[in-house]
Amino acid sequence: MAEIAGLEAEGYVVLPGVLSAEQLAAAGRHADDLLGGVGWSDNDFDGRRTRRVYSLLSRAGAFEPLLTHPEVHRLVTARLGQAYQFGMLFLSAVDPGQGSQAPHFDAGVYPLPREIEAETNVIWALDDFTVDNGATLIAPGSHRWPAERRPRPDELVPAVMPAGSALVYSGRLWHAAGHNRAETTRRALICEHVLPWLRPADNHILATGFDQLRSLSPELRRLAGVAPASDYLGFVGGQDPEQWLLSH
Template identity: 30%
Template sequence: MTELIRVRPDAELDDVVDILEREGAVIVEDLADGVTLKGLWNDLGPVLDAANHCERGYDGHRTRRVSSLFARTPHLTPVVMQPLYLGSARRIMQKPVHMWVGRSRVEVVPTIQISATQAIQIDPGQGKQPLHRDDSLHLRRHPGPASRVQLMLAMTEFTAENGATLVIPGSHHWDDETPPRYEEASPAAMPAGSALIWLGGVYHSGGANTTDGPRVSLTVSLDLGNLRQEENQYLAVPRDVVMTYPEELRRLLGYDRCPPGVGWFEMQDPHMVLEHESLEQARAAAALIGPEDR
């Protein structure tokens, strides 16, 4: 069992990227401040209390899950925009890709996007979740370039006894024929407000809760912009709520075009839909843009 590396929020981005690419996971202590945590609890706590336990064994029969978080709370914004998380995701995934277009060798840089959001409450009596890789969602083969960088924010203290996320450091370097074992996993023990950041190819799972209190967290994943989002953010977050967020977050929610051309609207940047009162106005504006501007 290898102890997970811990850093402070003022750590150098280069160092955090190096840790993630080498170990696959890192704990950032005090990633969210008290004001952010309180806001998240006020918005999401009652929703979690009202949620039923999951029906599928994989999701946990003693686990409550709530999605569509950007429609439920504005307090998730500073968590996603935290420089070590968003910065690492951009550095690790937004790497230039070369291709030939006719006789020209073109370099493009992909975008990234928010893929899935969930608040998760592991109640007493929940057993260990099966070890898995989150990027298997996109049928990825390993080892290979990272296509997901994920964050788990501790809303309550995480301990080995109450279900702290189990992580196998370095497992993103493994091939697809090497099975994971719990004996190789380390618990991401951390106080409330701290966060685990890990790559999509790392084997991990929810731990078993053998205490008499719940373990509560929320998770956000950032994926490459050319992949389909795990959670359909266009349905999860109403337009009027999307409009309350800054442009960078709107684009992270999917209102962006990934080079060389994934996600366009009328052959234009889809963010223009949010810049007009209606879809019809946006379509009319797109029609006025000449071929030389496309």
């Protein structure tokens, strides 16, 4: 599959326009509902002209087809194996006037050697991503860079893509939200997927709660971490966590 080879070689791949018009419209409405009344973030990294909503599993709604999209999960499985889980899940609305974010790589939260692919993530474009409205800036090939190397400004290129596209990228890829010089907001749904033996950035079990977890689809529950990570990791009293949850 060319996308898997591209992801391995360049550290990212764009799946253009993979959402149907209905899925995109429903996701956009859901995003606006969630963003209603949310203020700008209070720190430079998240963005003082950016609105964010975290812990989305209990409010997955019209995002579910994005969170479980088969083409994305085929790529994530190719990179992480079968038993990965969600990391951070958040909605980001970059408003006009927001400057570029500090470049970073998502797996930088883990003290792991750079060679380990700990995360494979996706940025869903809920609006067209353009040079003007702050399309994500990426440094192609930077997932293979040594720990000490940082991107120069001229190494960051905008991931221009139409709304409904997915930017799938390595957790080791240097990137940043771009500068929004346009007059409209640029919305994205960002979903991280991490190896099963790592602590995910979002605590999905606490944030979602048992009742909501029971009401999720088995796939979302598995991705929330309600699944053994291996034969000896992730049990409740020696029992499969899914069986435990559904019997309590």
